[in-house]
Structures are given as structure tokens and as C-alpha cells.
Amino acid sequence: MDYQIKQMIGDEETHRYVLASRCTRPLVVIGVNPSTANEKHPDPTVRKVMGFAELNSYDGFVMLNLYAQRSTNFKGVHNKRDEILHQNNLDAIKEFFKTYNDLDVLVAWGNLIYKRNYLLDCFRDIANILQEKGRKISWKQIGELTKSGQPRHPLYARYDFGLKNFDIDSYL
Structure with missing residues (x-):
């Protein structure tokens, strides 16, 4: 799969709401927070997402995140949720998907969701x-849930784990 970005909503430094490749059948992925991927270059997580998408017959991806703050180290993510950043994330997601009817959505944040008490509410x-x-x-979800019951982060999952159905009702 080539890295051809159709749209990036956000900026290069502080936040990214949506990163979407050129495609007709995307795998929508919800990660925890964006790192360095932009219109020109993927980061390791996005490269892995591309692999899962391609192996499962998707022709591209749309990358979302529970929290839109860019950080290469999770320790740098806000301890308290920035409400404006969160609302802007929701608004960008709503606007981006207004013409979509059916979606395949991969939840993929790993145990990092436990690191900030607001992240589960962001997912809701x-x-x-x-x-x-x-x-x-x-x-x-990728393979089975982690031992603590979270969907696996793609960076730490093998491709042979495959994609399985995620029971959102039980999770929430």
C-alpha cells in the first residue's frame, strides 16, 4: 500500500484530528494519540496500520485518535483533558464522516488508555x-484483547493476530 494522503486535519506540531489516505474502502482506526505522521511521512504506528489494512483487503485507512495532542512520548500527553482540543477533535471527526454510511472501525490503543482518566470518555x-x-x-480489534481487557495497539501486535470483532457494548 502506498502512502498517499488525501487529507490531514490538524497541524504538524501540536495536534492531529484526522489522517486519511486516498481510498474508497478505508479501515478506520482509533489510536490513543498522534505522533509524527503527516501528509508526507508515516510514523511506525501508521505504517503498521497500513499493513493491517492491506492484509485485510482495505485499500486505505483513516487514522483517528482518542486524544488529538501530538506527542512522541505518552508522558507528554496532558494530564487533564483540554476541553477545546477534545471538542475540536469531535467536530473534525463529525465533519469528516458526514458522507459515510458504513464503516469498519478498528479500536487500537492498548493499555495506554489507563494512563489518563479521561480517555475512556473520549472513546465514548x-x-x-x-x-x-x-x-x-x-x-x-487486533487478535484477542490484552490481559487487562484492552484492544491491542497495532505497533505491538503481530499481523498474524488478524482482525476480530470487537464487542463495543460489553466494553462500554
Whole structure:
């Protein structure tokens, strides 16, 4: 799969809301927070997402995150949620997906969700937006959940784990 970005919503330094490749059948991925991927270069997580997408017959990806703050080290992510940043993330996601009817959504944040007490609420908000207007969502996870019950982060998962259905109702 070539790295051809159709749209990046955000900036190079502080935040990224959406990173979308040119495609007709994307795998939508919800990670924890963006690192360095931009319109020109993927980061290791996005490279791994591209591999999972290609191996599962998607022709591209849309990368979202629970929290839009860019940080190469999770220790740098805000301890307290920035409400404006969070609302801007939700608004960008809502606007981006307004013309989509059906989505395959891979949840992929690993145990990092435990590192900030606001991240589960961020997921609830994003899930509610994606499920608006009767949109049909096929929720996916990589392999089995972690021992602590979280969907695996793609960077730390082998391709042979495959994609499995994710039970969002039990999770939330």
C-alpha cells in the first residue's frame, strides 16, 4: 500500500484530528494519540496500520485518535483533558464522516488508555459520533484483547493476530 494522503486535519506540531489516505474502502482506526505522521511521512504506528489494512483487503485507512495532542512520548500527553482540543477533535471527526454510511472501525490503543482518566470518555464521545444517523459500524480489534481487557495497539501486535470483532457494548 502506498502512502498517499488525501487529507490531514490538524497541524504538524501540536495536534492531529484526522489522517486519511486516498481510498474508497478505508479501515478506520482509533489510536490513543498522534505522533509524527503527516501528509508526507508515516510514523511506525501508521505504517503498521497500513499493513493491517492491506492484509485485510482495505485499500486505505483513516487514522483517528482518542486524544488529538501530538506527542512522541505518552508522558507528554496532558494530564487533564483540554476541553477545546477534545471538542475540536469531535467536530473534525463529525465533519469528516458526514458522507459515510458504513464503516469498519478498528479500536487500537492498548493499555495506554489507563494512563489518563479521561480517555475512556473520549472513546465514548467518538463512538457516539461514528454511530450517528443509523450508520452501520463493524467494530474490530487486533487478535484477542490484552490481559487487562484492552484492544491491542497495532505497533505491538503481530499481523498474524488478524482482525476480530470487537464487542463495543460489553466494553462500554
